Amino acid sequence: MNSYLRSGIDTESTIAYFSMEIGIASDIPTYSGGLGVLAGDTLKSCADLGLPVVGITLLYRKGYFRQEITGQGEQKEHPVDWRPEDHLQRLPGKIVLDEIEGRSIITQAWLYIYTGTTGKPVPILFLDTDLEENEEPDRRLTDSLYAGDSEFRLKQEILLGIGGVKYLRELGFNRIHTYHMNEGHSSLLTLELLREHQRTVFETWDEETVWDVEKVKSLCVFTTHTPVSAGHDRFGFDLVERVLKTGISMNVIRRLSGEDCLNMTTLGLNLSRFANGVAYQHGDVSSGMFPHHQIDFITNGIHTYTWVHESFRKLFDRHARLWKNDPKYLREAMSIPRDEVWQAHLECKNELFDRVSKMMSETFDPNILTLGFARRAAAYKRASLMFRHLDRLIEIAESSPGLQIVYAGKSHPKDEAGKRLIREIHEFQKKIEQRTKKLKLVYIPNYNMDLGYYITGGVDVWVNTPIRPHEASGTSGMKAALNGVLNLSILDGWWVEGCIEGVTGWAIGDLDPRLDLSPDDRDDLDCKNLHDTLESKVIPKYYEDRTGWADMQCQAIAINGSLFNTHRQMEQYVTKAYFSCR
Numbered sequence: 001m002n003s004y005l006r007s008g009i010d011t012e013s014t015i016a017y018f019s020m021e022i023g024i025a026s027d028i029p030t031y032s033g034g035l036g037v038l039a040g041d042t043l044k045s046c047a048d049l050g051l052p053v054v055g056i057t058l059l060y061r062k063g064y065f066r067q068e069i070t071g072q073g074e075q076k077e078h079p080v081d082w083r084p085e086d087h088l089q090r091l092p093g094k095i096v097l098d099e100i101e102g103r104s105i106i107t108q109a110w111l112y113i114y115t116g117t118t119g120k121p122v123p124i125l126f127l128d129t130d131l132e133e134n135e136e137p138d139r140r141l142t143d144s145l146y147a148g149d150s151e152f153r154l155k156q157e158i159l160l161g162i163g164g165v166k167y168l169r170e171l172g173f174n175r176i177h178t179y180h181m182n183e184g185h186s187s188l189l190t191l192e193l194l195r196e197h198q199r200t201v202f203e204t205w206d207e208e209t210v211w212d213v214e215k216v217k218s219l220c221v222f223t224t225h226t227p228v229s230a231g232h233d234r235f236g237f238d239l240v241e242r243v244l245k246t247g248i249s250m251n252v253i254r255r256l257s258g259e260d261c262l263n264m265t266t267l268g269l270n271l272s273r274f275a276n277g278v279a280y281q282h283g284d285v286s287s288g289m290f291p292h293h294q295i296d297f298i299t300n301g302i303h304t305y306t307w308v309h310e311s312f313r314k315l316f317d318r319h320a321r322l323w324k325n326d327p328k329y330l331r332e333a334m335s336i337p338r339d340e341v342w343q344a345h346l347e348c349k350n351e352l353f354d355r356v357s358k359m360m361s362e363t364f365d366p367n368i369l370t371l372g373f374a375r376r377a378a379a380y381k382r383a384s385l386m387f388r389h390l391d392r393l394i395e396i397a398e399s400s401p402g403l404q405i406v407y408a409g410k411s412h413p414k415d416e417a418g419k420r421l422i423r424e425i426h427e428f429q430k431k432i433e434q435r436t437k438k439l440k441l442v443y444i445p446n447y448n449m450d451l452g453y454y455i456t457g458g459v460d461v462w463v464n465t466p467i468r469p470h471e472a473s474g475t476s477g478m479k480a481a482l483n484g485v486l487n488l489s490i491l492d493g494w495w496v497e498g499c500i501e502g503v504t505g506w507a508i509g510d511l512d513p514r515l516d517l518s519p520d521d522r523d524d525l526d527c528k529n530l531h532d533t534l535e536s537k538v539i540p541k542y543y544e545d546r547t548g549w550a551d552m553q554c555q556a557i558a559i560n561g562s563l564f565n566t567h568r569q570m571e572q573y574v575t576k577a578y579f580s581c582r
């Protein structure tokens with residue numbers, strides 16, 4: 001018997017899921033945003049469904065960062081104070097990684113076992129180089145997520161991809177038939193697999209290594225998450241040649257990963273038997289970006305049990321009995337009495353407003369229509385779009401009983417545009433304070449899964465304003481829908497599929513991306529459309545037709561909650577990607 005079985009690892013698993021970030025819970029701060037939370041939710045559904053999966057990521061001892069927002073609206077970053085030993089179990093096995101500059105780096109792993117609703121465990125490995133045996137710079141390799149320059153990033157990705165495969169072997173995972181790369185960060189795992197399957201042929205005058213590309217292709221699956229070319233990891237070949245030591249010639253690496261530089265997406269696509277984008281529209285956009293590859297789509301989801309609020313959990317237990325192990329049954333939410341839905345919603349709202357008053361010393365009124373906007377503060381998400389025509393927004397608020405807005409979100413420490421967004425919203429807040437009492441807003445610092453849970457369930461309307469088609473999927477709106485919070489969003493990412501106008505929520509504008517417009521004109525139009533819909537549809541529905549509102553809440557849960565979850569997502573990965581014979 002394999003000794004690791006004692007640690008609770010079943011090394012018979014056949015699917016290995018690699019991700020640069022995995023978010024399981026707020027107190028394991030090894031994620032930055034949607035990508036990591038999706039990875040965590042995915043693994044949780046694998047456990048619930050009993051899929052034989054093992055997850056692999058890095059251990060970030062300083063986390064991503066803890067966000068402070070100063071009185072001037074400036075974001076300050078602090079290391080996260082957490083002790084891995086409080087949450088994870090250190091595994092005894094050590095491997096030697098010598099692919100980074102040819103130096104031996106000792107690597108160990110920490111184990112987290114997620115046990116699903118049906119009792120099946122999924123092991124998740126967190127690789128760690130902060131060991132006494134290693135030299136100081138190598139010990140810092142696993143300190144922080146998405147920190148450092150491109151050389152540092154390449155080293156982290158060597159650790160994840162190549163170190164990850166090596167560590168699986170150390171543990172005795174020898175039956176894996178699918179290596180799933182969740183985004184390009186882990187694509188270097190293909191090089192380790194090439195080495196494992198290399199053959200040497202002897203010619204009369206020389207010997208030659210044959211890289212079995214077809215074999216590796218048959219083992220790998222790739223998911224892309226980024227519809228913007230600049231968002232794909234790229235490394236210059238001079239850097240790669242200096243840092244990455246695999247014994248595979250640069251010539252071969254070039255042919256597999258791109259002509260001008262090592263493009264991690266190209267490498268992943270070239271060595272995968274199946275590739276997908278993360279929503280219908282994103283599959284299309286990705287196919288356009290990589291015309292030589294077939295790119296399917298599997299729309300993202302959320303882990304229902306993680307994101308449903310206590311008050312709704314109780315409702316679902318009564319009215320949609322089988323929902324917990326199969327969220328398709330949330331279709332029965334149509335029959336929940338409307339006053340019970342509203343009551344459950346008010347509980348969520350009060351829970352959030354308690355936090356707002358404790359954290360922000362600001363009193364929000366549960367009778368007032370409340371909008372939510374919480375996600376990474378990245379420029380394309382345009383967090384400040386609704387203030388673009390501030391006079392109009394104030395007018396709309398003043399001619400209604402009132403409007404409240406809850407914001408949250410971290411900007412990447414080096415993303416100046418993202419930081420500017422946070423400052424801008426802060427400045428708008430000051431302006432609004434002086435002009436009206438009918439419009440209130442707070443920006444809650446340090447967005448994380450915990451806060452996400454309270455905000456996505458505790459507001460009335462979930463707003464999303466990305467520049468089309470930059471939102472690959474988006475998942476926070478799915479968390480909202482599950483808790484009867486209605487989406488008001490640009491038709492981008494998952495909302496192209498999720499929006500049934502006036503039934504599950506509302507669209508901002510239409511499907512036409514209006515590529516003919518300048519960025520300024522496009523933002524003007526999107527802001528106008530947002531205000532129009534808010535004024536003519538959302539506000540009247542909320543204040544004048546409470547039953548109609550509760551109908552929509554039930555429809556959002558029944559129609560979208562039942563579909564946009566990681567259980568359905570994994571069923572599609574199983575049939576399209578993992579066990580397909582196509």
Ligand SMILES: *Cc1c(COP(=O)(O)O)cnc(C)c1O
Pocket residue numbers: 032033034035037374375376447448449452453473474475476477479
């Ligand atoms: C769900 C979630 C996200 C994803 O939000 P999007 O709006 O889809 O970008 C990001 N961060 C946290 C903490 C989340 O829980």
